[in-house]
Amino acid sequence: MTQSLQGKIAVITGAASGIGKASVERFVEAGAHVLAADIQDEAGKALEAAHPGKVRYQRCDVMSEDDIAVAMEIANTTFGGLDILFNNAGSGGSPASLEEMTGEAWDYSQDLLLRSVALGMRYALPYMKARGGGAIVNTASVAGLSAGMGPPAYSAAKAGVIQLTRVAAAEFAKYDVRVNAICPGLILTGIFTASPEMPSQIKAAVQTAMRGTAPAAQPVRKAGEADDIAQTALFLASPAAAFITGTHILVDGGMLVGPRHSWDPVEQEQRQKAREKMWAGAAAESA
Numbered sequence: 001m002t003q004s005l006q007g008k009i010a011v012i013t014g015a016a017s018g019i020g021k022a023s024v025e026r027f028v029e030a031g032a033h034v035l036a037a038d039i040q041d042e043a044g045k046a047l048e049a050a051h052p053g054k055v056r057y058q059r060c061d062v063m064s065e066d067d068i069a070v071a072m073e074i075a076n077t078t079f080g081g082l083d084i085l086f087n088n089a090g091s092g093g094s095p096a097s098l099e100e101m102t103g104e105a106w107d108y109s110q111d112l113l114l115r116s117v118a119l120g121m122r123y124a125l126p127y128m129k130a131r132g133g134g135a136i137v138n139t140a141s142v143a144g145l146s147a148g149m150g151p152p153a154y155s156a157a158k159a160g161v162i163q164l165t166r167v168a169a170a171e172f173a174k175y176d177v178r179v180n181a182i183c184p185g186l187i188l189t190g191i192f193t194a195s196p197e198m199p200s201q202i203k204a205a206v207q208t209a210m211r212g213t214a215p216a217a218q219p220v221r222k223a224g225e226a227d228d229i230a231q232t233a234l235f236l237a238s239p240a241a242a243f244i245t246g247t248h249i250l251v252d253g254g255m256l257v258g259p260r261h262s263w264d265p266v267e268q269e270q271r272q273k274a275r276e277k278m279w280a281g282a283a284a285e286s287a
């Protein structure tokens with residue numbers, strides 16, 4: 001089985017930046033035609049210009065049901081079908097703690113990160129049925145599996161994406177449509193500096209600082225890059241994953257393998273020193 005997407009037509013949401021953009025590059029390299037959906041028109045059009053005839057940019061706000069339906073339709077009319085959907089668009093959503101949560105903040109995150117995925121699948125399905133099958137990949141997160149990895153509404157939405165992936169895999173199996181999710185760990189993209197309120201010089205400083213610290217954030221001692229996720233999306237979308245559906249793949253450099261002290265020598269040493277201090281104290285007391 002190969003990772004070729006020759007003759008395949010894909011829709012990728014959140015295609016103008018980060019994971020989505022890297023996936024457009026990988027999918028095109030593998031032979032696919034791609035409808036690149038996003039709300040960043042300038043970056044989206046630049047992507048289209050870089051891949052003439054292979055990529056079409058379509059403005060698509062995944063908070064809008066109409067925009068999602070239209071994006072699928074345009075992929076079909078432009079390229080002649082739809083085989084693959086990568087539901088990837090997103091941001092951190094509302095940063096509110098649960099203590100400070102409002103209904104509006106909660107709904108915003110769920111609409112952006114979970115409802116968008118459900119509607120993407122719903123509007124892609126008729127075209128995949130017409131092609132006799134397809135593959136859907138949804139971007140979840142380590143935040144959907146563990147506390148402390150993202151804001152509460154974001155984490156709940158991403159957990160929802162993991163479960164929605166299983167439910168969709170069950171429902172769509174009869175149409176030969178596979179559905180899987182990816183749980184990225186810390187990936188160096190613009191998501192951490194996407195807020196329009198953040199001044200540009202702060203953005204640059206945050207990005208530099210993150211590039212310095214990212215290799216130590218997990219057991220694998222390299223920074224997570226957008227292409228790490230793009231390669232996994234390509235695999236899941238391709239015939240090489242023909243027997244895989246309803247699952248989620250952690251692409252996190254081992255971040256969730258266990259607590260930090262299980263893999264970080266610095267933390268192990270600190271804990272050992274603390275233990276020795278405690279034993280020395282206990283010995284002194286009992287003497």
Ligand SMILES: NC(=O)c1ccc[n+]([C@@H]2O[C@H](COP(=O)([O-])OP(=O)(O)OC[C@H]3O[C@@H](n4cnc5c(N)ncnc54)[C@H](O)[C@@H]3O)[C@@H](O)[C@H]2O)c1
Binds near residue numbers: 039040060061088
């Ligand atoms: N970077 C990480 O560490 C990380 C970790 C786990 C999960 N993720 C997930 O990966 C996905 C991609 O994020 P990224 O890291 O590449 O960030 P990014 O900011 O580089 O890219 C996100 C893209 O989504 C687009 N987008 C945002 N809101 C949209 C909307 N309403 N409609 C259409 N497009 C919209 C943005 O314009 C941008 O192009 C997101 O779902 C994110 O939650 C990222």
